Amino acid sequence: MACGLTGTGTGTGTCGSSCYKDNNDGIEDSTNTFSPPSSTTLLPHMKLCYKCKEEEVINSTGGLCGICFRNSLFAKFKQSITTHDLISSTDNILIAFSGGPSSRVVLEFVHEIQQKAQKNSDASRDKLYPVFGVGVAFIDESAVTSIASDDLDNAMQDLRLIVSSLALPTKELHIVPIQSIFSTDLKDGRNKLNELLDTVNDVTGKEDLLCHLRMLCLQKIAFENKYNKLVLGSCTSRIACHVLSAAVKFEDLGCA
Known part of the structure; x- marks a missing residue:
């Protein structure tokens, strides 16, 4: 309620009840009440890496960020290799690469271990410390899958780019059609592969057969190129799914 001022009408004076009023009456002073919002207020959903x-x-x-999670995975990967002596300096390793997340992680981690071993060898005075070799194998299953030729070409280009973009030491890339397990003539091998798949009626059986043929191809590549160890990502x-699937098939066969 406005005061009825008696005075000069300048906006400052004394009313009949002796109250004081100035030009800022009715306007709150925000200088003492404003405080900048904290980061928690700005991003209430954000949680920091522990x-x-x-x-x-x-x-x-x-509870980890991307960098810390990656470092944690690599530390466990390297510890497993060191503890169980899975890779020695004289090994020649073939990595089965599908382009999926698991095989990409394996390729990157093995490459990092190899790169550190190469740096240690280069730093040694006599440089007599051998460094294990690494190759990459991709099994082309386009003969039994419905994939457009353009998509296949793009996938192959991406695959070559991934491997070639890795720093030294250089890694040889082996791209092998799955039908080559039957014949060096790819057309003849494709016919034999399709004939074999036609003898299997159920989808699960065909998947198991392709998995077996894929492994035979990888072993063939390793043998022909003198790799002594094969790494699967x-x-x-996925391992748990294989175990459960094998258990179910075992029961279906009446072997339980």
Whole structure:
């Protein structure tokens, strides 16, 4: 309620009840009440990595950011190799590469271990420390899958780019059609492969057969190119699926 001022009408004066009023009456002074919002207020959904305390947590990593999660995986991968002596300096390793996340992780981690071994060898005075070799194998299954030729060409280009973009040491890439397991003549091999698949009626049986042929191709590549170890990129979820699938098939055969 406005005061009835008695005075000069300048906006400052004394009313009949002796109250004081100035030009800012009715306007709150916000200078003492404003405070900038904190980062929590700006991003209430954001959670920081419990390890580095700097980057945002990504899903399904147990509270880690992308960088810390990657470093944690690599540390466990390297520890397993060291503990069980899976790779020695004289080995020649063939990595089965499909382009999926698991095989890409294996390729990157093995490459990083090889790169560090190469740096240690280069830093040694006599440079007599051998460094294990790495090759990459991709099994082309276009003979039994319906994929457009353009899509296949793009996939092959991406595959070559992934391998060639890795730093030294250089890795040889082997792209082998799955029908080559039957014959060096790819057309004849394709016919034999399709004839064999036609003898299997159920989808699961065909998948198992293709998996077996894929492994034979990888072993053939390893033997012909003098690789002494074969590395497969399989995640724990996929291994669990294989175990459950094998258990179900075992029961269906009446072997339980």
